[in-house]
Amino acid sequence: xxxxxxxxxxxxxxxxxxxxxxxxxxxxxxxxxxxxxxxxxxxxxxxxxxxxxxxxxxxxxxxxxxxxxxxxxxxxxxxxxxxxxxxxxxxxxxxxxxxxxxxxxxxxxxxxxxxxxxxxxxxxxxxxxxxxxxxxxxxxxxxxxxxxxxxxxxxxxxxxxxxxxxxxxxxxxxxxxxxxxxxxxxxxxxxxxxxxxxxxxxxxxxxxxxxxxxxxxxxxxxxxxxxxxxxxxx
Numbered sequence: 001x002x003x004x005x006x007x008x009x010x011x012x013x014x015x016x017x018x019x020x021x022x023x024x025x026x027x028x029x030x031x032x033x034x035x036x037x038x039x040x041x042x043x044x045x046x047x048x049x050x051x052x053x054x055x056x057x058x059x060x061x062x063x064x065x066x067x068x069x070x071x072x073x074x075x076x077x078x079x080x081x082x083x084x085x086x087x088x089x090x091x092x093x094x095x096x097x098x099x100x101x102x103x104x105x106x107x108x109x110x111x112x113x114x115x116x117x118x119x120x121x122x123x124x125x126x127x128x129x130x131x132x133x134x135x136x137x138x139x140x141x142x143x144x145x146x147x148x149x150x151x152x153x154x155x156x157x158x159x160x161x162x163x164x165x166x167x168x169x170x171x172x173x174x175x176x177x178x179x180x181x182x183x184x185x186x187x188x189x190x191x192x193x194x195x196x197x198x199x200x201x202x203x204x205x206x207x208x209x210x211x212x213x214x215x216x217x218x219x220x221x222x223x224x225x226x227x228x229x230x231x232x233x234x
Contacts, residue, residue, distance in 0.1 A: 004035035015072030078139030105159030166223030
């Protein structure tokens with residue numbers, strides 16, 4: 001399946017980062033030079049997290065230059081703003097107020113990092129104890145910006161704490177490399193919980209039938225989506 005098989009009215013965007021050129025690579029179905037790329041190669045390039053997966057080699061652009069790519073999350077772990085920018089680029093006369101945004105996260109971390117101990121850490125400790133990759137790729141600022149600039153009721157941000165959630169007594173492990181069958185099952189249960197809490201509003205948003213408030217992450221105390229405007233669970 002190549003990017004060129006995507007229908008012209010169905011725009012797709014993925015973000016990666018070229019380590020040799022030291023710049024983001026935004027791969028788009030609307031870019032003619034990207035339409036011959038295979039979807040599985042793009043998926044590899046956009047998820048090649050350093051220390052977890054190998055760098056991805058790809059030929060990108062009109063000159064078919066070789067690029068060495070890693071996970072786009074190091075520069076845009078929440079690519080929502082990239083999608084909004086692409087929508088403005090593709091449909092220049094559309095205003096942000098006309099956009100409807102569905103942003104689906106992967107859960108966020110709440111594991112405490114020891115502040116006093118961190119004062120004495122060097123590079124090794126920050127990588128092994130301080131979880132620096134996750135610190136540098138925290139995406140909640142972009143979620144806040146998206147909810148702030150879009151019209152009230154036009155944005156739903158699906159997300160929740162990974163380790164603590166009402167309605168999910170057996171919460172998943174937040175370690176990125178825990179791919180055990182047990183933890184994968186827990187993550188699937190978290191997805192089911194999200195659909196229970198956001199599904200109806202999400203379908204209505206996509207059908208232009210939603211009349212509720214913009215929704216943020218699940219409240220860890222109530223297990224309900226947070227109304228962005230009031231800051232309270234719905």
